[in-house]
Amino acid sequence: MAPSSTMSARPTSGARAFLQRLASGDEIARLVTAAFAGCILLATVGVIWELWVNSTLARHKFGLSLLTSSDWDAVAGQFGALPFIYGTVVTSLVALLIAVPVGLGAAIFLAELAPAKISSTFTFFIELLAAVPSVIYGVLAIFTLVPLMRDYVEPALKKTLGFLPIFSGTILGVGYLTAGVILALMVLPFIISISREALLEVPTEQREAALALGCTRWESTWQVVVPYARLGIFGSIFLGLARALGETMCVTMVIGNDPSIHTSLFAPGYTIAAILANEFSEATGDLYLHSLVALGLILFLLTIVINAMARLLIIATTRRGSGHP
Amino acid sequence: MGAVNVPSPSSTAKPLAQEAKLHAVNLNFYYGAYQALHNISLDVPANQITALIGPSGCGKSTFLRTLNRISETIRNTRVEGQVLLDGEDVLSVDVTALRRRVGMVFQKSNPFPKSIFDNVAYGLKVNGFRGALADAVERSLKRAALWEEVKDKLQKSAYALSGGQQQRLCIARALAVDPEVLLLDEPCSALDPIATAKIEDLLFTLKDQCTIVIVTHNMQQAARVADRTGFFLLGKLIEYNTTEIIFKTPTRQETEDYITGRFG
């Protein structure tokens, strides 16, 4: 941030200095720009306020059981958020389980192995990937991923790992697993680009020290460089998680829209974002609406916490150079 | 030109010389809690070149920057004492008007990302100049001995010039508003000897119209160009006199040590 004017501590010119600044237009400029900056404050507070106020009925009626009940019945007026929280968490976890190894692997390749030209070209394309709108991922998922999962991947998993409860049950193509896969694609670019930067900040001396001790390239990377950059890498994972939690469109299109909890990953489910997308504009009755807004509030709080942790980790990386052992 | 000015903690201001343009009177300067200048009292005579020398961190640049109050752009700074321009306290006048009268050239040339013409014209436009801009620009560039080199490419970016040319451009830019005082903060430290010589020659031609204060860590430069020289050490003004006395027969031991290269 650029330094700014300070008032010199001369008692006789304090007020005069202010008036001078006023006359020169500087004070006005400061106030005007501060007012615009204040809009951001206003907007954020406004979001929290509206979420809180518009979920009052649900919060008062259900209290904490809103979080623990899995009963979502619009007709009977029973609203429990658990299936959606479950779906949100499960799909995000599946997404991370896929995206983190692939993303970290790609980041290692781009930071450690690839020559500069390839690294920057690949990074360029991967960052373009981050700009692809969610709805386009969704369209692709419906027409290509769902048949793929239904006809090849899920049957194969069922055949080999079907004894596990998560890989048992009816195969529909839509469901937690498919949503997790498409989420993984959305989250991948973020994990790659942030991890790559964290890895690039590791001083060359660290690598060289490991190699000088006789480590193979892989050992020096995996046992020295990656741990050194672990703060930034964790930061990228948390950031990916935050995105996955809030991602709406592509998940809505392939989650199956079933407001219940299932153990099997093949089963259809629901996420907070998905039910908001599907039902918000058609919700009848205040309690219904307030319950949906309550879901929005839960999602909001969840993403704030995860985002804050992500930022702390990433800031810690850049400030301290990298993780300390 | 006045007796040797030996500051002591309890000194009162000596009678000010008639032809002094700028007077610093018991000037103290603080960066937060750290005191960078201790009781500086100094008269800058009009139409002469005054050099400020001293080792790194001695406060000479800090002092220079209080003269046009550019020190105020840094947070948490405090000034005590007075700086008088023609008898008027600079801290009580409008700072933008002050800076039109007291111009500054910085250590590393800092032309704006604009054309050569727009750089020189900037000060004029900002201060509401209503005359013929092109003539004023030409005049300034001539005063800065840069006109011949750039007259055919006034619309080109200032960054197309060499380092020495850029610094002369900054001088032209500062001169455009006809300042009464020109402050130069180590203007040649990033330049080669030839570019340095050009600027030093420039200063000689300018001092008739302008009072010049130059901070330099190059003693030979001070010896070459300055009429008066002030030696700073650890935020104090150790000795201030004509250049000849400072370099040939300094009164203080610290001055002699610095001049002869025992430190610094």
Place this chain on the structure above:
Amino acid sequence: MTLRNRWRKALSMVMLSLTGVCAVLAVSVLFLILGYLVYNGWRSVDWNFFTKLPKPPGETGGGMANAIAGSAQIVLIAIVIGLPIGFMAGVYLSEFGGKIFASIVRYMADLLNGVPSIVIGIFAWSVVVVPMGHFSALAGGVALSLILIPITARSTEQFLSTVPQTLREGALALGASKWKTIATVVVPAAYRGIATGMILGVARISGETAPLLFTSLNNQFWSAGWNQPTASLPIMIYSHAQAPYDDWHRQAWAAGLVLLLLVLFANVAARLILSRGIAVQK
């Protein structure tokens, strides 16, 4: 070479090759997406697509002209609201910011940035749709502007702070007041970065669907005005992709292709502008 060392070397080669595979996989996803959209959408992108309204299912020759116009309308509202606020806030944070207020604003901007866009949609619904009593392009624009503001503010601040302090001092030393310095020297020095940030922000909101779901909703016809439900490209893609008609699927692919090309074009253009120098050459 001992067996153990052979094993370590082999492992190293395998793992490192795997990382290469991961990288290639990641990059190829982009081309897969592009390829699929081109393959499926190319034939549907014709003159009708850009000029005609949607036709009922079963009839051919329809288009998404209203969605394109509607998107332009909604994004324009968002730009008019969001860019000035974001820009000015960024100027404040970089040039005027005190310690406390500026830190709070920055923190809040980052917070707002991380809020899922569907939650932003809820907010816009409650402050625009509910009082007005109906869905509107305005509500959609407001929702999108809330996404645009923090992005623009932070990127403007970032690029303004890369301008060297010595440039500001140079202008101040000539007698320019602080706001004149900012307007005539600092902002022009950083204009490339600031413009890039704005382009990327606009590209991002052009592709957002969730905040429009219950603000501007949708419209099978031309929008009747700023305060009426309005079609938009992302919403059309969403609704057409999920419909049971093949014809509408083709339209969804086509619209997806158009949208993706716009977004990618803006991103590439922004990066090109940026690569020619962020701010002052020094």
